Amino acid sequence: MSVLSIRLPESLHEKAKELARREGISVNQFMASALAEKLTALLTEEYLNERAARGDRTAFKKVMSRVRDRQPDRGDEMPAVNMPAHQYAYGRVSEPTADTPARMDRKRLEGITSDLTNREMQICMLLLQHPDASATWLAQRMGIEAPTVASYVSRIRKKLGVEKGQSLKQFLEAH
16 A cells, blocks of 8 residues: 545545545545546547557447347337437437538548547537537537536547647648
């Protein structure tokens, strides 16, 4: 075991004590658990990105073509979100049909960079189709939390080279 001394804002410390008390654990246990959860989330993303980089989309599509098309088993359904089915399926961007605005937006985005993940591509497509979208609106549409959207937007800005002070929405519309 290691000993770590950290400085916390009083409000954060009070919330941590309150939540630890509610959970029936010490503040130390609560902080160790919270840190473990955060590390797991960050390391899982790195691991999945590494695995994705080694992936072969052609081989994947070949395997998936052998899976019969059927409804998910009861209890395995995706939560309902207000998105057109042709655009988003099972939390990833699907291949829209040729005559939809979503297909045109996706082609534009693929022209900018192929480094975007499917979720990042989904956010960009929503921004192109709904320029006045807020992080909260995007989060509700995607079934995720607003801070998660903010993290994705930060990574998108970095990947696309969007300069400080420049709007991501304006950057996407211009490219």
